[in-house]
Each structure stands twice: as C-alpha cells, then as structure tokens.
Amino acid sequence: MEQLASPNGNSHVNTNAVMESLELPYNRTIQEALGRHEYNFVLCDPRLPDHPIVYASEGFLKMTGYKAQEVLGRNCRFLQGPETDRRTVLEIRDAIREERSCQVRILNYTKQRKPFWNLFHLAPVYSRETGTVVHYVGVQTPLSKSSAEEAGDGNVVSDSLSESGKKVTADNDKNGCLDAHAHQDGDIVANGLDALNSRPRNGGLHLEEEFEVEEKDERRAITAVRSVLSELTKSSKSKGGIAEQRCMSLAESASVGVVCSSLMLSLTRIQQSFVLADPNLPDMPIVHASDMFLHLTGYLREEVVGRNCRFLQGPGTDSKSVQKIRESIKESKPCNVRILNYRKDKQPFWNFLHVAPVRGADGKVAYYVGVQLDVTLADTTECEEGMSAHMKQLGAVGAIRVAVRGLQGDGLRRTKKES
Amino acid sequence: MLTIRRCPTVVSNYQETLDQTTGCGHNCLGACCIHGAKLPVYSFVKFPSAKGLGLDFYGESDSSQVQEFDAQHDPVQGPALPFLNTLILAQWEDRLSRGLFRYDVTACETKVLPGEFGFIAQLNEGRHLKKRPTEFCVDKVLQPFDLKKFNFTKVGQEELLFCFEESEDKGSNYNEMVFMKDSPNVVIINVSPIEYGHVLLVPRVLDCIPQQLETETFLLALHFALEANDPYFRLGYNSLGAFATINHLHFQAYYLATPFPVERAPVRRLNDNEEQDNDVKIFELTNYPVRGVVYELGKSLEELVHVVSRACNLLQNCNIPFNVLIADRGTRVFLFPQCYAERQARGEVEPDILETQVNPAVWEISGHIVLKRKENYEMASEDYAWKLLTQVSFSEEAFSEIKHLIFSSDEGMEQTSMAGNLEKLNLSQLGKDSAKTVHQGLNNGNTKLRKNLSASEQVCI
Numbered sequence: 001m002e003q004l005a006s007p008n009g010n011s012h013v014n015t016n017a018v019m020e021s022l023e024l025p026y027n028r029t030i031q032e033a034l035g036r037h038e039y040n041f042v043l044c045d046p047r048l049p050d051h052p053i054v055y056a057s058e059g060f061l062k063m064t065g066y067k068a069q070e071v072l073g074r075n076c077r078f079l080q081g082p083e084t085d086r087r088t089v090l091e092i093r094d095a096i097r098e099e100r101s102c103q104v105r106i107l108n109y110t111k112q113r114k115p116f117w118n119l120f121h122l123a124p125v126y127s128r129e130t131g132t133v134v135h136y137v138g139v140q141t142p143l144s145k146s147s148a149e150e151a152g153d154g155n156v157v158s159d160s161l162s163e164s165g166k167k168v169t170a171d172n173d174k175n176g177c178l179d180a181h182a183h184q185d186g187d188i189v190a191n192g193l194d195a196l197n198s199r200p201r202n203g204g205l206h207l208e209e210e211f212e213v214e215e216k217d218e219r220r221a222i223t224a225v226r227s228v229l230s231e232l233t234k235s236s237k238s239k240g241g242i243a244e245q246r247c248m249s250l251a252e253s254a255s256v257g258v259v260c261s262s263l264m265l266s267l268t269r270i271q272q273s274f275v276l277a278d279p280n281l282p283d284m285p286i287v288h289a290s291d292m293f294l295h296l297t298g299y300l301r302e303e304v305v306g307r308n309c310r311f312l313q314g315p316g317t318d319s320k321s322v323q324k325i326r327e328s329i330k331e332s333k334p335c336n337v338r339i340l341n342y343r344k345d346k347q348p349f350w351n352f353l354h355v356a357p358v359r360g361a362d363g364k365v366a367y368y369v370g371v372q373l374d375v376t377l378a379d380t381t382e383c384e385e386g387m388s389a390h391m392k393q394l395g396a397v398g399a400i401r402v403a404v405r406g407l408q409g410d411g412l413r414r415t416k417k418e419s
Numbered sequence: 420m421l422t423i424r425r426c427p428t429v430v431s432n433y434q435e436t437l438d439q440t441t442g443c444g445h446n447c448l449g450a451c452c453i454h455g456a457k458l459p460v461y462s463f464v465k466f467p468s469a470k471g472l473g474l475d476f477y478g479e480s481d482s483s484q485v486q487e488f489d490a491q492h493d494p495v496q497g498p499a500l501p502f503l504n505t506l507i508l509a510q511w512e513d514r515l516s517r518g519l520f521r522y523d524v525t526a527c528e529t530k531v532l533p534g535e536f537g538f539i540a541q542l543n544e545g546r547h548l549k550k551r552p553t554e555f556c557v558d559k560v561l562q563p564f565d566l567k568k569f570n571f572t573k574v575g576q577e578e579l580l581f582c583f584e585e586s587e588d589k590g591s592n593y594n595e596m597v598f599m600k601d602s603p604n605v606v607i608i609n610v611s612p613i614e615y616g617h618v619l620l621v622p623r624v625l626d627c628i629p630q631q632l633e634t635e636t637f638l639l640a641l642h643f644a645l646e647a648n649d650p651y652f653r654l655g656y657n658s659l660g661a662f663a664t665i666n667h668l669h670f671q672a673y674y675l676a677t678p679f680p681v682e683r684a685p686v687r688r689l690n691d692n693e694e695q696d697n698d699v700k701i702f703e704l705t706n707y708p709v710r711g712v713v714y715e716l717g718k719s720l721e722e723l724v725h726v727v728s729r730a731c732n733l734l735q736n737c738n739i740p741f742n743v744l745i746a747d748r749g750t751r752v753f754l755f756p757q758c759y760a761e762r763q764a765r766g767e768v769e770p771d772i773l774e775t776q777v778n779p780a781v782w783e784i785s786g787h788i789v790l791k792r793k794e795n796y797e798m799a800s801e802d803y804a805w806k807l808l809t810q811v812s813f814s815e816e817a818f819s820e821i822k823h824l825i826f827s828s829d830e831g832m833e834q835t836s837m838a839g840n841l842e843k844l845n846l847s848q849l850g851k852d853s854a855k856t857v858h859q860g861l862n863n864g865n866t867k868l869r870k871n872l873s874a875s876e877q878v879c880i
Binding site for chain 2: 082085086087090091093094097266269270271334358359361362363388391392393394395397398399401402403405406407411412413414415416417418
C-alpha cells in the first residue's frame with residue numbers, strides 16, 4: 001500500500017482526495033485491515049469527480065495487471081473494451097443511478113488488453129447519518145470455462161473469448177431489470193425493489209451446467225462483498241457511521257438538505273463555479289458547492305454547506321443588487337446581477353451572478369442555482385467574450401436542470417408495485 | 420387510404436401562422452434569409468476513429484482512452500461535459516429565458532410508474548391545446564415533399580440553436596458567426612418540448628427532404644449522438660404512419676436523466692457471435708411489449724449506419740411504418756416497426772387506451788409516456804403502459820416476416836435487389852394469407868405486412 005502514499009504516482013485524481021475519501025469515514029488502520037482480504041476488489045467514491053477508485057486490493061491489481069498508482073483516482077471503466085456488452089454497462093450504470101447493488105457478468109480487459117469474463121458484484125456502503133452512498137465496493141470474480149474447479153484461485157484469467165462467447169447470449173437473456181439474484185442481497189430488499197419480478201421472463205435459456213458454475217461464483221462474490229462490508233463497518237470512525245443498508249429514504253435525506261450520491265455524480269461533471277441552495281429549508285442554505293466555487297471564494301466545503309449565500313456579501317455590496325436577487329427568488333424567476341462579493345480572505349471581486357430556480361421531477365422548485373462568474377478583470381467593452389462566458393453559465397444551469405429533474409430526492413427512480 | 424384524426428404538435432412558433440406560403444417577412448431558415456446570414460456552427464469530424472470517437476467503449480462520459488495514461492483530462496476535475504452538450508444546453512436555456520417555448524417543461528410533473536420496467540409518465544397539459552384535429556394518412560410511409568405545408572424552412576432564426584456541419588479539418592470546433600451558404604444541417608428548438616433540451620435536427624434544411632431515412636442523413640444523426648456523448652441524450656425518428664406529423668426530414672432529441680425501459684429490456688442475439696464479419700451486433704427484444712431489433716455499434720460506424728439504414732430503407736419501401744431510437748451515445752440503435760396508427764384507423768384500438776389520446780411515437784415506445792390529462796396521469800400504471808404498447812407492436816408472425824425481410828438482405832446478399840426481396844416477401848405472404856385471414860388476424864389484435872394490400876382492403880375514415 002506504499003504506492004498509495006506516494007504523492008508522485010501517475011494518479012489521475014489528486015492523491016489527497018483519494019486519501020481523504022478513506023480517512024474521513026474510517027479508522028487509520030483501514031488500509032491494513034482491507035489488505036488482509038485476498039479478494040479482488042476496489043472501493044470507489046461516487047462523491048468525487050468521475051467516481052474514482054480510492055482503494056484497490058492486491059488481488060485486483062494482480063488480476064488486471066495494473067499497478068496501484070495506475071488505477072487509483074481513475075474510474076473503473078478502463079476495465080471495459082470493444083467487446084464489452086453495452087447493455088451490461090447500462091445495468092451497472094443503472095444500479096449506480098438507483099444507488100443499489102447489482103451483479104453482472106461482464107467482459108473485461110487486463111492492462112495487456114486480454115479479455116476475461118468477470119462476475120462483477122457492486123454494493124453500496126451508506127452513511128447512517130445522511131443516507132448517502134459513501135463508497136461502492138466492487139468485487140471482481142474472473143470466470144473461466146472450468147471456474148468451478150478453480151474456485152479457490154481468483155487470479156486465473158481465461159483468454160478464450162470465443163469459448164466464453166456463448167455465455168453472453170445466455171447473459172443477455174437474463175432479466176433486463178433488477179438483478180435476478182437481488183434477493184440474496186440485503187439492500188435491494190431495503191430499497192423495496194425485491195418483488196418486482198411480476199412479469200414472465202424469457203430467462204430459461206441458461207445451460208444447466210453453466211448455471212451451476214455461476215451459482216458458486218455468485219456465492220463467492222457475495223461472501224467477498226460481505227467480508228469487505230463488515231470490515232468497513234468495523235473500521236468506521238463513529239459508531240454506526242456506516243451501514244450496509246440504506247437506513248434513510250432518498251426523499252428523507254433530500255428533505256434535510258442532503259444531495260444524494262447519484263445527483264452528485266452529475267453535478268461534479270459541471271466545471272463551473274456554482275452553488276445549490278434549498279428554498280424549502282429555513283433560510284435557504286447551500287446544499288452543494290462546486291469545487292470551482294471553493295476555488296473562487298477560498299472557503300472549504302464544510303464552511304459553506306448549510307449557510308445562506310449572504311456570507312459572500314460585504315461592506316461594498318450594493319443592496320439594490322441583493323434586492324434584485326430576492327425579488328427574482330420571490331417570483332421563482334431567473335435573474336442576472338453584477339454584484340460585489342468577498343472571498344474568505346476579504347478580497348472583493350465582481351461577480352456576474354446568474355440565479356435560477358431548478359425544478360425536481362414533481363415540477364416544484366427544488367433548488368436555486370447560483371452560477372458565479374468573476375468579472376473583476378473583464379472591462380466593459382469586452383462584450384463578445386462576456387457573452388460566451390455567460391453562455392457557459394447557462395450551459396451549467398441547463399446541465400443542473402437535467403440532473404435535478406432526474407435524480408433529486410425520489411427523482412425518477414423505480415419503486416415497487418403496490419399489490 | 421387509411422387515415423386518423425389527430426392534433427398535430429406545434430413544434431415551431433411559425434407553424435400556426437402559416438397558411439399563406441409566399442414571402443417570409445422574418446429571418447427564416449429558407450433560402451431567402453439563410454444565405455448570407457451569419458450563424459453559429461458546430462463542426463464535427465466525420466467517421467472519427469474508435470479513438471477519436473471519444474465515446475469509447477469505456478463506459479461513462481470519458482474522453483480519455485485506456486492506453487493513454489498521461490492524464491489528458493484535468494486531474495482534479497475529471498472529465499468535463501462534452502462541448503456539444505454544453506452548447507445545446509446553453510442555447511436551449513437561452514431560448515427559455517427569451518420565452519420562446521409554449522410552456523416550462525420542467526414545471527410539468529413526471530414520475531416513474533411503479534414496477535420493474537420503470538415506465539416514465541409525464542403530465543403535460545400545455546402541449547396539446549389549441550390546434551384543431553387534422554386528418555393524417557397512416558398507410559403511406561413515403562410521401563413527396565409538399566411545399567404548401569409547414570416545413571422547417573419557415574422557422575424563424577431565433578428558433579435555430581446552431582448548424583451542425585462536417586468539419587473540414589481534424590477536430591470538432593465551434594464558431595459563433597459563420598457566413599452561410601449551401602444547405603446547412605440545422606438544430607432547432609421544439610417549442611412544445613417533451614423534456615428539457617428538446618430539439619430537432621433537420622438535415623440539409625434547404626433540400627426539403629421528405630421524412631425518410633437514408634444512409635447519409637442517418638449518419639448525421641448518429642454523429643450528433645456521438646458528439647453529444649451523453650447516455651441521457653437520445654435521438655428519435657418517427658416515419659410517416661408512425662406518428663411523424665411533419666413531412667420534412669427531422670430527428671428529435673432531448674435529455675432525460677434516467678434509462679428508458681426499452682434500454683433495460685432483455686435481448687437475444689440474432690447474428691452469429693463467432694463470425695468475424697459481424698461487426699454490428701444484432702439483437703431482438705425478448706421481453707418488451709413492442710417487438711423490435713437492436714443494433715450495437717462495433718468497431719465501425721460506417722457498418723452500423725449501413726446495416727440500420729438498409730433495414731429502414733426496406734421498411735419504408737415496403738410501406739411499413741417504423742420508429743428509431745438512437746441511445747447510449749449513438750452506440751445502440753432500436754428499430755421498431757409499428758402498426759398502431761393502422762389499428763386506430765381500422766377502429767381496433769381498445770377504447771380505454773384510445774381515450775388517453777396518447778400517440779405512441781418513438782418516445783412512448785421507448786417507455787416515456789406523455790399524458791394530457793391529470794386523471795390519466797394519476798391512474799397510469801405499468802399495466803396501462805404495457806397494454807398501450809402491446810397495441811403498437813406487430814404480431815409475432817408478422818414480426819418474423821419483417822425480420823426475414825430486413826435480414827435476408829444483410830446476410831451476404833449484397834447484390835439482391837430490393838425488388839427481389841419484395842418478391843420473396845410477397846410470396847411468403849401470398850403463401851399464407853388471403854385478405855380474409857389477414858382481417859381475422861387484425862381482429863385478433865394482430866396485423867400484417869401491408870405492402871400489398873389490394874384496393875378492396877383499403878378503408879377510409
């Protein structure tokens with residue numbers, strides 16, 4: 001694990017963020033504790049930009065042929081390749097979007113671009129306090145023709161693509177939606193999504209012998225997930241800080257100002273300075289601040305989330321501009337103002353601020369977005385450039401609208417049919 | 420001629436005022452105004468290499484490639500939104516702030532219908548008001564362009580977001596002011612949006628191409644999806660007879676940050692896995708109310724375009740209405756032959772389904788259903804969606820005929836003429852059907868390939 005500590009590796013997300021991702025929720029011994037497990041697995045952080053790997057086990061590295069510094073900070077998609085089934089990728093994306101577990105058979109590639117069949121099991125780790133997903137555990141179980149005999153050895157990679165080819169077909173015939181094996185896994189039940197198998201499926205195409213092999217592998221994957229999850233729970237800093245099951249509904253956690261992890265995944269792709277404030281909470285506190293906002297204003301995230309935006313104002317701020325913002329919020333309308341704001345170090349800057357209401361799936365205003373643009377150095381004649389910077393602001397607003405409409409609170413997520 | 424009466428959707432603010440066709444009096448997208456105008460242009464690279472596809476095979480949002488470990492993207496920020504995406508969203512938001520839309524679609528309530536499939540329903544009371552119902556012919560998939568009817572050259576330039584042109588150099592780029600000549604591919608807003616970012620892509624607007632799918636224009640649509648590179652931005656196409664209302668070639672697209680039910684639906688591989696030649700993987704849906712074929716991009720964009728547009732060509736030439744969904748950033752294409760309009764024209768759609776006034780075009784078929792009335796929205800269930808879509812689908816028997824039609828031409832029979840295929844199909848039809856059994860089939864909720872309906876079978880409403 002010394003690779004992880006090396007700040008000079010070719011890591012793709014900054015090493016601090018990767019370290020903090022583990023250090024904040026768990027004890028300092030977490031690396032060691034995880035290192036004792038021989039499974040092939042990774043931990044990913046959905047609240048960091050691009051959902052990067054923050055821990056990779058020795059088994060995973062051995063199996064895929066990568067070094068730790070080559071994978072830490074990167075999104076897991078590097079395991080995919082040209083023959084990877086698109087629909088299977090969608091199944092994983094869907095699970096992450098719905099913040100639940102899934103198990104799929106997927107064609108992955110080693111660093112040497114050697115394809116292998118992987119039984120991939122994804123499971124979320126929830127925060128008890130906020131209901132968000134803190135990490136995803138991804139367990140890889142390589143499959144080969146005779147994986148039954150090799151069940152004890154996780155490092156065997158089949159290089160026979162054509163032999164495994166038939167399995168894709170069988171896999172595609174598996175149910176399209178919720179994982180067929182979901183019932184073996186606690187959190188699906190907790191999400192109330194277990195009993196959705198109401199329609200007849202064309203699922204009978206599994207070859208008997210393949211199914212045998214599969215079940216064994218599946219059990220193995222689930223055992224691995226359980227061990228890692230229980231290790232994480234044990235290493236959790238505060239008592240009961242981490243849970244294997246969601247103990248707070250998405251709507252509940254949204255109602256106390258928590259941005260869920262799947263919405264966070266969309267928001268971290270927007271490279272603009274912006275904040276989201278929740279008008280449904282007292283004094284309209286900030287519930288999310290982008291990295292670029294923190295960079296612009298000099299504050300830390302924990303210093304701004306939970307506070308009303310007015311801390312940006314100072315002695316030179318024109319009350320008329322503030323009034324204009326208030327009025328547009330009152331009418332649920334967007335507005336642009338040029339307002340003097342202050343950084344944490346009291347340095348003033350001219351902010352060309354765009355404020356707009358953003359609606360959730362229910363059509364009601366879920367948040368106000370404020371997109372900041374530092375125009376201190378821009379002179380008034382610079383109309384053309386100002387325009388395109390403004391267009392970027394509008395682009396951010398659009399992207400936020402799309403994300404919030406689909407992902408905020410209960411959002412557009414599936415629910416169980418009432419009987 | 421088979422017809423149904425329905426209210427056309429108002430896609431442009433210039434649609435309603437258009438009974439007089441001479442002179443435009445505004446900055447329109449016709450030759451009179453577009454030539455010499457300076458318009459924003461996004462240029463894309465035609466046939467990018469697998470590497471340049473950016474969309475990659477590597478899942479989410481990444482433009483960096485596997486073998487390139489040199490951190491091309493900002494190490495702190497991760498991959499940004501693709502530029503085309505930001506451009507569409509920014510321009511759309513700008514038109515929203517200018518008040519060009521008939522309603523704020525984000526204020527329309529939407530929900531997922533409880534159940535496994537996750538059908539999405541939206542209550543949209545603003546989309547369908549005003550217009551008087553018009554007679555639509557449902558059994559002519561190819562019709563000549565009619566200059567007298569509304570078309571996209573009549574649209575005002577403020578409804579244009581940008582032009583989408585092939586790049587002359589190696590990279591994609593954007594230029595806010597380009598002197599217009601020729602016939603640009605335009606991206607315009609739909610003033611009655613189904614979701615945020617609803618736009619229409621009109622290939623070579625001045626060429627006045629009727630609604631039909633050809634290789635070149637389908638390639639353009641795929642490029643649009645590839646460049647936007649967002650799994651939640653899909654393109655759709657409705658043929659005439661499959662609920663297209665404007666006979667001027669256009670694709671639709673919008674954002675919705677959830678998988679469509681059809682994208683989750685299980686599939687069965689149709690072409691052989693082992694054959695190296697099969698660059699495009701072909702599947703059929705196995706557990707979905709509408710039967711359809713799914714194409715998956717392999718290494719060659721050209722091959723995908725070839726296979727899909729060939730199938731569409733056969734369908735439209737055989738007068739079979741169909742819908743196309745381009746999903747997963749242009750890597751998966753769904754093709755649905757459909758016969759709802761015909762059933763409707765024949766009075767064979769069940770009254771409780773008809774009563775909800777949903778026109779099952781590409782979005783509905785994919786599982787996103789827009790309802791006009793609150794009571795329908797509140798009562799909507801997975802069973803309703805399933806029932807509605809079942810009536811869109813061809814019967815199993817007819818669908819296998821259709822598969823026969825579109826695949827017999829793909830299996831190495833490059834030289835087979837269209838006429839040959841048609842003949843083959845007709846023969847298989849004639850072998851089985853008489854007009855009588857066809858009608859029986861229809862009454863049983865089935866239908867048939869229509870291309871050789873005799874005059875005696877035609878119904879007018």
